[in-house]
Amino acid sequence: MKSIKELVKKVTLIGAGTFALMGALQSAQAQDVYGDISGSYIGRSNLTGAHFHLALRSLRAYDYDGGYVAILVQDKPLAIAVYTVDLNDDGVSYDLKPRQVTSDGELIGVENANPSLTMSVDGARDRHFIFSVTKANDDLNTAGFPGPIIFDSAFQSDLTWLDAAPAQGVYTEDNGSRGTKFFYPSTFVDNQTSMVLTAPNLNGKFILRESFPGIYTYRRVSATDEGNKLAQYPAKIVVFLKDPNIFSGFTVFGSEFAVMFDPIELITPSCDQHITKLIRRPWNN
Amino acid sequence: MKTRKLKNIGWLALAVACGTIGSSYAQVQSPLSEGTSTRLAHAPAQSTATDPFEEGTETKLSPDRIAEYETYVRSSLASLRDLVDQSNTMTDRAAKKAFVDEIQSIVAHSAPRKAETLMRHILNRALKVVGQIDLADNTLPGILDQEVRVLKQSVKLALEYSENDVTYLRNMHDGAVSPLPYADFGKKYVKFIMQVNESLLSPKVGYAIASDALGGLMVELDKDDKRENYRDVITKLYRFVQEHPLPTPATGVEAAADLRKVHFVYHSAMRELDQVSPH
Numbered sequence: 317m318k319s320i321k322e323l324v325k326k327v328t329l330i331g332a333g334t335f336a337l338m339g340a341l342q343s344a345q346a347q348d349v350y351g352d353i354s355g356s357y358i359g360r361s362n363l364t365g366a367h368f369h370l371a372l373r374s375l376r377a378y379d380y381d382g383g384y385v386a387i388l389v390q391d392k393p394l395a396i397a398v399y400t401v402d403l404n405d406d407g408v409s410y411d412l413k414p415r416q417v418t419s420d421g422e423l424i425g426v427e428n429a430n431p432s433l434t435m436s437v438d439g440a441r442d443r444h445f446i447f448s449v450t451k452a453n454d455d456l457n458t459a460g461f462p463g464p465i466i467f468d469s470a471f472q473s474d475l476t477w478l479d480a481a482p483a484q485g486v487y488t489e490d491n492g493s494r495g496t497k498f499f500y501p502s503t504f505v506d507n508q509t510s511m512v513l514t515a516p517n518l519n520g521k522f523i524l525r526e527s528f529p530g531i532y533t534y535r536r537v538s539a540t541d542e543g544n545k546l547a548q549y550p551a552k553i554v555v556f557l558k559d560p561n562i563f564s565g566f567t568v569f570g571s572e573f574a575v576m577f578d579p580i581e582l583i584t585p586s587c588d589q590h591i592t593k594l595i596r597r598p599w600n601n
Numbered sequence: 602m603k604t605r606k607l608k609n610i611g612w613l614a615l616a617v618a619c620g621t622i623g624s625s626y627a628q629v630q631s632p633l634s635e636g637t638s639t640r641l642a643h644a645p646a647q648s649t650a651t652d653p654f655e656e657g658t659e660t661k662l663s664p665d666r667i668a669e670y671e672t673y674v675r676s677s678l679a680s681l682r683d684l685v686d687q688s689n690t691m692t693d694r695a696a697k698k699a700f701v702d703e704i705q706s707i708v709a710h711s712a713p714r715k716a717e718t719l720m721r722h723i724l725n726r727a728l729k730v731v732g733q734i735d736l737a738d739n740t741l742p743g744i745l746d747q748e749v750r751v752l753k754q755s756v757k758l759a760l761e762y763s764e765n766d767v768t769y770l771r772n773m774h775d776g777a778v779s780p781l782p783y784a785d786f787g788k789k790y791v792k793f794i795m796q797v798n799e800s801l802l803s804p805k806v807g808y809a810i811a812s813d814a815l816g817g818l819m820v821e822l823d824k825d826d827k828r829e830n831y832r833d834v835i836t837k838l839y840r841f842v843q844e845h846p847l848p849t850p851a852t853g854v855e856a857a858a859d860l861r862k863v864h865f866v867y868h869s870a871m872r873e874l875d876q877v878s879p880h
Contacts, residue, residue: 381854506693528742529743
């Protein structure tokens with residue numbers, strides 16, 4: 317039987333332990349050493365030799381000045397993954413958490429809270445940052461790309477991460493042999509608009525929604541006698557990009573293009589599944 | 602007997618040692634804020650009113666009231682199920698309004714009955730979480746999506762726990778003791794909220810919701826009939842909630858750092874709870 321004094325003592329000890337731990341964590345309060353690192357960077361995988369683009373968007377609008385949304389784009393073969401980037405307590409490194417369609421199908425979110433990659437700022441030259449991207453841990457989260465990827469080029473990437481609205485118009489699939497796809501993003505209301513796909517294998521009405529800053533989902537709308545029903549799971553994730561150096565197929569110099577890719581959570585924890593590249597041809601608009 | 606009395610005194614001592622325990626349920630003004638308290642509060646003592654001067658002070662439900670409430674729960678479930686289906690045909694903004702209106706209506710209409718069911722708890726908390734997410738600019742991409750997700754998933758969770766409520770009400774009607782599975786619910790709910798929290802973009806909002814969720818877990822564990830088993834976790838959570846009051850830290854970077862502390866305490870608490878009652 318415990319006395320009241322013992323109980324209070326136990327409570328105090330537990331509390332003191334918690335406080336000590338909190339104190340230790342408190343002393344490691346984050347300082348953002350390099351400030352805003354938004355931009356596009358070009359790098360190379362030390363594992364495969366593939367070229368990568370890293371585009372970072374600040375989450376300042378969300379009252380998070382040390383946070384970013386990132387897309388990692390592999391040139392060849394084309395592959396892409398979406399991440400959120402959180403500044404670590406050391407102020408010079410960041411955790412990258414892959415963003416996926418959540419298992420309930422509702423949004424682009426985090427299913428596994430463990431980061432898959434860690435990004436360290438190794439230095440800066442005239443606001444051009446040099447990064448090392450390495451794996452964050454052994455096997456807690458392996459979604460997305462593996463490290464290491466080194467972003468130490470003297471040149472910034474020319475890849476520009478666009479919003480859908482400026483890229484409004486007609487898009488044609490990059491592979492003419494599989495038919496043509498079009499979609500028509502028009503005015504966005506509450507971050508969403510409807511669009512039409514007319515490819516033989518994928519046609520109908522869809523909702524294109526900016527579910528995440530610069531990251532779009534599209535879902536099929538089924539017309540039924542009960543009304544128009546929106547599919548629970550997004551068909552694909554879409555990002556809009558512009559790269560003046562792309563030169564292939566129907567692509568014109570300096571094209572804007574959209575990359576549509578399967579939500580990685582639904583297919584496999586990879587980032588190269590069923591990529592569809594759509595090119596906006598200016599003369600079709 | 603003496604041991605039990607001492608244990609109760611021990612709990613009181615714990616309360617005194619940790620600071621004041623406000624009976625926040627007693628301070629509830631609006632029925633829509635009921636069940637959203639994250640501070641320790643104990644239910645009022647059950648009265649067996651036989652004295653005429655205690656008339657109207659009873660806190661037990663009459664059999665008629667229980668039957669009426671059960672009917673109300675059943676009809677609420679039907680309308681919530683329909684709403685989950687209908688929301689697939691709505692825009693996110695319309696879906697949010699429909700969910701909020703329906704939940705407010707259910708909570709407001711069930712308020713006078715004072716039945717602390719889990720369904721009502723979940724719905725009330727959903728409104729609170731959405732109110733917290735709403736502190737961010739909900740015209741920004743992703744915010745409305747998160748709100749609709751919380752509402753829809755909360756309704757699904759409420760539907761899942763509704764059978765516990767119906768059983769609870771029936772047993773109450775029969776005079777049988779059948780406590781609600783508060784600890785089990787608390788663990789499941791905090792896991793749900795922390796998962797939602799991972800997807801939020803504003804660490805300030807995330808911090809507010811996550812620390813509230815820890816407080817909610819503490820209250821659920823405290824209400825469970827096996828709460829003695831959870832004493833260490835309750836103490837730890839109580840300490841944390843007391844030492845980390847809202848409002849949230851000044852900058853996003855600070856909030857993100859504090860949010861990591863919440864995650865640390867959350868994972869630590871869940872590990873301990875798994876040891877106490879593994880599934």
